[in-house]
Amino acid sequence: MEVIIVDNDSNDHSAEILLSEYPKIKLIENEKNVGFGRANNQALPYIKSRYVLLLNTDAFVEPDTISKTIQYMDANPQCGILGVRLVGRDGVLQPSCRYFPTPWNIFLNRTGLKRIFKHSAMVDEMSWDHATVRNCDWVPGCYFLIRKEVIDQVGLMDSRYFLYYEEIDHCLSAKKAGWQVTYFPYSSVVHLGGESAKSEGEITSSGRQIESLKIESELLYFYKNHGLRAVFVDVFLSTLADSILLLKNIVKLRRPRWIFVHVTHSILVWSCFIRTQMGKKPIH
Structure with a gap:
């Protein structure tokens, strides 16, 4: 069995511990977090x-x-x-x-x-x-x-996600x-x-960052596999969903922070829509 570890710029000294405990493993250390797919793509070429x-x-x-x-x-x-x-x-x-x-x-x-x-x-x-x-x-x-035949046939993971x-x-x-x-x-x-995993109700800075990454990938996926029309439909339905959920929370007299989360989500959707050029290009 081959074991390959990709360290995405961790700061807990886990890379050093792994090398000291398991010197035969292949360790790839990144100077920054390159994301899930890109990190896996770094390891895949070494596997036989x-x-x-x-x-x-x-x-x-x-x-x-x-x-x-x-x-x-x-x-x-x-x-x-x-x-x-x-x-x-x-x-x-x-x-x-x-x-x-x-x-x-x-x-x-x-x-x-x-x-x-x-x-x-x-x-x-x-x-x-x-x-x-x-x-x-x-x-x-x-x-x-x-x-391995699948990777040889269809390629690595799309690094844009x-x-x-x-x-x-x-x-x-x-x-x-x-x-x-x-x-x-x-x-x-x-x-x-x-x-x-962050719930939709989270409005912390980290929660917004995670949700933004998810929306970005969603738009990239729909454009790549279903075209521009699917991106427009996704953005429209996402905005409609936020409007429905916003009205439900207002009717239920929920606290303002629970109402604000849906406004924030819509802003993130439209921001990603613009920054990805309608799903054509990654932000990160």
Whole structure:
């Protein structure tokens, strides 16, 4: 097994500790945080094995997870990318088997109108028990097992995404090339990031930064894969969703900070729309 660590300018001395404890690992140290996709792309050219596992720092695997997932892919050569059952520290299931995002299903999810449009494919399909193997559109990147042939065929992750949507885009490329993306339920990974991710209600500086990165990647993804019309529809529906949520909070007499968050979100959307030149160019 080859182990390659990409250190995205950490300041906790973890790189030095890793080298002292595991001198045989390959360590790539960046002078700044280059983002999720770009960091993975730095490691991928060094890998010569049949499979590549992208594993987040906040993901913790069971002892037999890697062997089980590789055995499945060996037995199913049409499977190009595989993800596993994700749970939080508390054992609660996290979205693990997902549909591609569209402006419509993002809108339904944000506004809660998915309860009315029950037959629309949501990004996070949580209405089944996640107990069986299922082919899906994409799996989260915290445990992302890729067949090396897929990388050789479709290339590395798109480096224009700083954070969010890089694994979605890569799964889309793999499926277009004829590969299957598979959810494998017989191993679980504890994913801490799913617990601590910023909620839409966060209006802190860090919360705005994370939300801005997500919006930026969303616009880049829609322009790349669906064209300018999809970007316009996404921005329109996002603004409409903020307006609906704003009115709901006013009617409920919520505190001003809960009302302000939707105004802030709309400002971020339009700012990213302009700064990315309508989804054509990355900001970061």
